Amino acid sequence: MNRFESGNEDAVINFDPRTKLMLLLIINTVIISDSKSPLISGLKIVFVILVLFFLIDMKKIKMSVIYVSIYLLAVVGDYILVSGSISGISAGGLILRIVVYLVERMLPNMMMAWFVLHTTKVSEFIAAMQKMHFPQTITIPFAIIFRFFPTLADEYSSIQDAMKMRNISLKTNVISGIEYRMVPLIVSVTKIGDELSAAAMTRGLTTEGNRTSYCKIGFSLQDYAAFTVIAISIMFFVIGLIRG
Amino acid sequence: MSTAVKELKMNTAVAEENGKMTVKDLITIGIFTVLYFVIFFISAMTGMVPIMAIFYPALIAFLAGIPCILFFTKVKKFGMVTIMATLSAVLLALMGYGYMGIITGLILGLIADLILKSGQYKSSVKMIISYVVFSEWVIGTQLPMFIGGNAYAEAFRETQGDAFVDELEKLISWGMCGIVIVTTLVAAIIGALIGKAVLRKHFERAGIV
């Protein structure tokens, strides 16, 4: 489970992590907005397509197809509901309503988040944070989070194995099941954390922030293009909000 | 060798910890944030079942008691809860759970930190209260649903009629929100108590506190 390798080396798109975060922010804000303004609706569509484009650039064709299909279905569903063809009060209608709502608001965000996470290395994030002068109190936990996901998975599967062997499962006793899972996991992970802290300290890791970064990040032409897009989007968004 | 040999005697265990975070603290925060995040994610996944989509904060509060109480006893520095809450909220916002969570995470996290500190990081009662306050931040991730829900429902007044909209609003109402807050509170208390029990039964005796 190695999340942050660069997903596709032949990718055309190569944004600075900060740009990606800004894009993520604006896309999120627009997509979850409930405004009825046609300007904003148009903006939403543009963003949905933009995200699709990002995904395709990562060569995740299957994912793109599924994403688009589901989104289209949701749009259709929305339309059906609005046009009153299916009564909104019926059970089916209610479920449809919730599903449509969730998909329209969450799917593009999740896809965008996935895109950001899978095209950015952890060290790039850290480098970006350092450039933005985030204190170590934020960057260190941040780095640890990503470093520990795979570890957690490994430890957990070991514990699962052990439980299988000793014939203990959630079925026998729910409370014990949770206890027997969490306790060794926490103990194990804590111990690793301790050893890791010692090792990191012997390599000079401090809580003061005078670190340099090997990872090169910086703004390029693409980033400036993205900025322009973001700026225009913000403008439209605000206008749309005002106009109502 | 110099003749004036000074015999240095230090007892770093007793030495004053000036309340600043150490590297070990930060790493511990990171680790427990991961644990919390995983618990959050698993609980939120049960949100497939519509009822759970409303009550998942309570589930999280219940399950996360064990790691969080341990966390409180391990780090004992101001800001630990704030960092954990904020980082979790940011990660979840990236996943589409909305930005309100960051705000509630920050605020409630800070309050939780203040409560912990006021108990000198030793008081059990304060720990439980702190955990309860902290657990409520999760509702921030649902706020869009509650807020937006109202506006969303309003849009149907013309087409579906008042009765329908009223029904709908009741479901996604502030009343429901209140119920969730209370349920989470109760679940958090239970979770914290379980956490304390596990702390005594396992963690203290295992020597990792």
Place this chain on the structure above:
Amino acid sequence: MIEIRNVSFTYAGSEQGMSLKNLSLIIPKGNVTVLCGRSGCGKTTITRLINGLVPYFYKGEIIGDILIDGESILKKNVQQRAGIVGSVFQNPRSQFFNVDSTSELVFGCENMAFSREEMDKQLLSTIKIFNIDRLINKSLFKMSGGEKQKIACASVSMMGPDIYVLDEPTSNLDLLSIKELAKVISKWKNEGKTIVIADHRLNYLKGIADKVVLIEEGHVAWEKDAKDFYALSDKKVHSFGLRSLDDDVRDNRASKMPKSNREIFTIKNLDYKYEDGNGIQIKNLAIPMGNIIGIIGENGAGKSTLVRCLCGLQKNNGSFYIDDKRITSKQLLQKSYLVMQDVNHQLFTESIDEEIAISIPRGNKEKQNEIIEKILTDMDLTEYRALHPMSLSGGQKQRVAVATAIASEKNILFFDEPTSGLDYEHMKAFSSRLQELRDGGTTPIVITHDIELLADSCDYLILVSNGKVKWSGPCNKTSICRIKEHFENKSFRINKDRETGMEKQKSPISRVWELGQSGHKQILLSIILAILGVLAGIVPYVMASKVITLLINGENGLPVYIPYITVGLVGYLLNTFLYTGALGISHKATFRILKEIREKVLNKLPKLPLGTIMEMKSGKLKTTIVDQIESMETTLAHVFPEIISNLGGFLVVWIYMFVIDWRLALLAMIPLPIGMSFMFASMKGYGENYAKSVEITTDMNESLIEYTGGIEVIKAYNQGKESYATLKERCLANASFFYNWMNQCKTNIYAMIIAPATMLTVLPFGWLFYQNGSLSFDAFVTMIILSLCVTGPLLAILDFVDTLAKLGTVVGNVDAILNAKEQTHITEENDFVIENDIELKDVEFSYTEGQDAVLKGVSLRIPVGSKTALVGLSGSGKSTIAKLIAGFWDADAGKISFGNIDTKDITLNKLYDKISYVSQDNFLFDDTIMENIRMGKLTASDEEVMECAKASGCDEFIRNLENGYQTRVGGGGKHLSGGERQRIAIARAMLKDAPIVILDEATAYIDPENEAVIQKAVGKLVKNKTLIVIAHRLSTITDSDQIVLVKDGRIEAIGKHYDLLKSSPLYKSMWNAHIGVKEGVVA
């Protein structure tokens, strides 16, 4: 220089008193100092004292001082010492902060605020010094323990400290990685660094360490010079609690045979692979139960995977039997218990009592207390019974895990690295426990790197390497040596698969694009034309919709329509012409590409080792070069223009639709994914199915060839029915495979029907919109028409999907040839004279990479002009040695030289020129006998040819043929008998007159009459030449100058015949067997 001055330290909260008691020690600069002692003696604390973890991380009370180069550093905390002291810890997995190796390497430098240029510089030199080029930019989670430790050392090295402190760095490493670590430490020493190592295992530091210090209970017991220390006896060393120094583990259990009175646990046909390509493959492994089994192998060899499959934790496809009774994974799980490497993962409860209690099988709950008491006493845990398992030391935790295993009453116990960090006494204690367990009826199976443990306790050993069981057998001195040798021998390639697994595989299309440079321009042209064509093809539809609208609106005058009709017609014509043109060009381009590919393959063939070519089935080569490449033609010719233009066409139409009415445009798309899903269902596994179909067809072809080719034998031995049965079976299998496959794909039909049915959505919704006024009539009509032509192009693309999958297989075969290993001889002539001695030095070779080496280190000298015989049992490697000398392949390791010229510095042409190789199979071309013999020397005259023929005893039978020397021999020499062909081959060799002659069982075919003739001929052939003979018939080589006895890829003995008879029992038995046969004893 490090000085520790009167330091006493107590860990905070410790009940065990002072860890260091008034300890004083001086560590000289530039030295490698080893701190050793029992577990808990304080050596680790000393290392922590140096790097500052004591007292800044591991808090406690400290008295005393520590100075570096005269200056006290006690007040400096850990981070402040980071630039001076570099630390490497025991556990590779908890040392790294980052996710990938490059970030980890620069981590320390980043912390110390190095500039990017400085980091770059350091990085380059560190990579070179540590030889970790292939480890950079890889995920740390996918590396083995040894690799991780190497990265840890390298990343510490990057900071350039003067002092290195290592705390039990070898605990989790296999033998090979330990050697690598020793190399790293050597390098540091050469740079003048001061190194302090705390460890129990000391043998890897022999020759590197300068001083050895024994720590006992917190103070220095003694300091010795390394020389003196390594001279101590093992007994003495053990008394200090340390592991044996000697690599040579004496066998103190005198070849104890494993018990064979219990069941046999057999594993068959196990093949489990992870996604990155690693895994294990076992054909057949038998484990004798009731014995202590040891499993050893390098990191990443697959031992853990094997064990997880064996104990039932991992579902797999292998078959397990206990004494011929089949047993499922689930049953295995119930019989087995695994004590994991990290015991923390399997201790759950709050006290040892309870831990044991929950393991007791349900049936015995009444006697629970008795059982617990007994186990506690046996395991020496009674005093700890109320303590929490996680609070115990590592060794104690392990005892608890064993206790739970015993309580569970399972009778196969697996142990994963149980003695990694243990000192001598604890290892011995564990070993006795294993023996107790075994005597009590359980079967302990231990995975370990610890050879001492293996030697001490195990009865039966299994060596795993590269995912296969390399060897298994009883544990005795020889087998231990063999295992040690395995680790010395670097012929297995670790992590080779890991690398290739991580490389992205190029899609077949892009590979073809790469291969077909010459066709690029044309293909691009055809694409452009195709796009234009499609665009033109849309025009008629647009025009049609306009016309219909006009019609409905009641326009009557013809002139109004004419422009539309004309434009539509023009569009249609353009479309046809452009499309045809595009296809035509693309076909031409394809042929050009195919030609280029074929040329590339043919150019590659001569560069391949001769041996490889000889082993290729000519049928396969022919199929690949001729048929398969041919089959790519249609696909390629159509693929580029069609796919791109169709895609383009679809997009244009759809966007047009979108602009007219976005709702309908979206709605029209809905049937598409639904239809496609049916298609995907049947498309799944197309590639594999195609590959399988090729396989099945090949099998069938083979069967057919065998049947017709061997019809002689079949009829003679009345195998007609059986052979035919196989053939029939395979034909049926072939037919039914395709039939089933077709069946599978029938869901395609649904796809074909549903996907283009845009009308399903457009009509009703369009009507709806029209009704409520949001859609104009014109638009409605246009949309209907457009929707008719929108999905067509898209589906046309899907048609090509299956042909694309075919490409994959073809490209694979072509690449197999193009990427094959070439021989690496130089290609320019030079003036070396090759008439000197032939010498082989430490030559290693295996036919397939990664397989067992056929030659495992052969060293041999063949003086010029001598007669050398290579003898040995079948498969020993003697033929391979000869072929390597002759240049058929390049050796994998070691050196072959002529005189002192490495064979790689000799052009292949010259090499072949100087060596005559006569083997058993003699290929004759479909040409006259005269020409066949003349092959030896193309410039020879007819008289020379006939002279050689006479000398080799061919002359007579040749003259008896219809056309004498001008008789055509028939492809492969079919018309001659074996003996006749042999003699012709010898004549050829004679004509060539090369100074080195290799006869590979060249007299095998000869009938007794001609034997004398042949011997005489051979004698003439080899006069004054260097002769190498490979023979089974020992009586023919008794006069050799040296006989080389080859066994299992190694040279067992060299000498003259009589010497060998006396000194080598193997030779003697071979000789006796041969003599026996000669005198008419029927085997």
